[in-house]
Amino acid sequence: MRQLAERLGLRPTKRLGQNFVHDANTVRRIARLAQLSPGDLALEIGPGLGSLTLALLSTGASVLAVEIDPTLAEALPATVAARAPAAARRLTVLPSDAMTLRSSDLPEERAQPTALVANLPYNVAVPVLLSVLAELPTLRRGLVMVQLEIVDRLAAPPGSRAYGAPSVKLAWYAAARRAGLVPRAVFWPVPGVDSALLEFHRHEPPPGPATRAEVFALVDAAFAQRRKTLRAALASWAGSAPDAEDALRAAGIDPTTRAERLSVAEFARIAEQRPLTHT
Numbered sequence: 001m002r003q004l005a006e007r008l009g010l011r012p013t014k015r016l017g018q019n020f021v022h023d024a025n026t027v028r029r030i031a032r033l034a035q036l037s038p039g040d041l042a043l044e045i046g047p048g049l050g051s052l053t054l055a056l057l058s059t060g061a062s063v064l065a066v067e068i069d070p071t072l073a074e075a076l077p078a079t080v081a082a083r084a085p086a087a088a089r090r091l092t093v094l095p096s097d098a099m100t101l102r103s104s105d106l107p108e109e110r111a112q113p114t115a116l117v118a119n120l121p122y123n124v125a126v127p128v129l130l131s132v133l134a135e136l137p138t139l140r141r142g143l144v145m146v147q148l149e150i151v152d153r154l155a156a157p158p159g160s161r162a163y164g165a166p167s168v169k170l171a172w173y174a175a176a177r178r179a180g181l182v183p184r185a186v187f188w189p190v191p192g193v194d195s196a197l198l199e200f201h202r203h204e205p206p207p208g209p210a211t212r213a214e215v216f217a218l219v220d221a222a223f224a225q226r227r228k229t230l231r232a233a234l235a236s237w238a239g240s241a242p243d244a245e246d247a248l249r250a251a252g253i254d255p256t257t258r259a260e261r262l263s264v265a266e267f268a269r270i271a272e273q274r275p276l277t278h279t
């Protein structure tokens with residue numbers, strides 16, 4: 001991997017979250033936990049130098065790799081052709097920014113990814129994860145590596161200290177849990193933070209007429225002032241504090257509760273009330 005990086009003149013940048021995994025056991029472990037089979041199309045965001053890509057291809061699955069760094073995107077097909085020639089036709093590389101990836105950008109033969117499996121760029125991990133879940137409904141599950149603190153935030157249940165807007169938003173799409181820790185030594189360069197694996201399985205969004213955009217706007221308003229009671233935190237969302245109290249009571253929620261205690265289904269129930277209170 002070092003040799004390839006040298007040949008490409010690669011100098012890993014923090015801006016693109018470039019910490020590459022050089023440990024074969026780690027990439028094999030990720031591929032195993034992702035439970036891929038030949039029928040799967042794995043979406044890999046940020047394949048980098050291709051160590052995880054090779055492990056994913058070795059399961060028999062196809063891989064759609066989305067890489068923002070043009071030098072890395074260009075080098076990946078040759079790396080796979082050299083190291084795993086029989087798997088090369090199962091790989092498609094898209095030189096794009098995953099943050100703005102739309103389903104219409106995907107090549108026809110790779111238009112329906114079934115699983116997200118990636119060592120995500122840490123600086124944009126949460127928005128990228130939420131964006132691909134919104135854009136690509138065929139993604140049913142995922143196994144991603146991110147900063148430990150972010151994994152714990154994303155998988156946090158209501159009422160816990162780490163629970164926040166990212167936890168609620170991910171819960172809209174999927175049930176998530178921490179699936180293991182990853183030591184710093186497996187990366188080049190070694191990052192200044194701990195890493196972990198997050199596993200998720202898509203489920204139906206909460207029932208009710210409120211749209212995702214409506215619920216997410218409410219969640220952002222509620223957590224912008226997470227130490228306040230919901231009656232106070234939602235005053236401008238509802239129009240006034242009494243309007244917020246009415247909406248909360250109509251949804252069956254105690255107005256003195258704080259945002260960190262509510263599940264995504266409860267947020268959806270509150271979001272339903274807004275048209276009644278804010279005209």
Ligand code: SAM
Pocket residue numbers: 016017018019020021022045046047048049050051052066067068069072096097098099118119120121122124
């Ligand atoms: N998968 C490789 C590995 O495990 O060694 C590299 C992982 S590294 C943490 C993150 C990768 O994501 C880098 O290759 C980086 O260039 C790429 N990247 C960063 N931002 C991106 C974006 N917005 N869209 C697509 N790729 C991105």
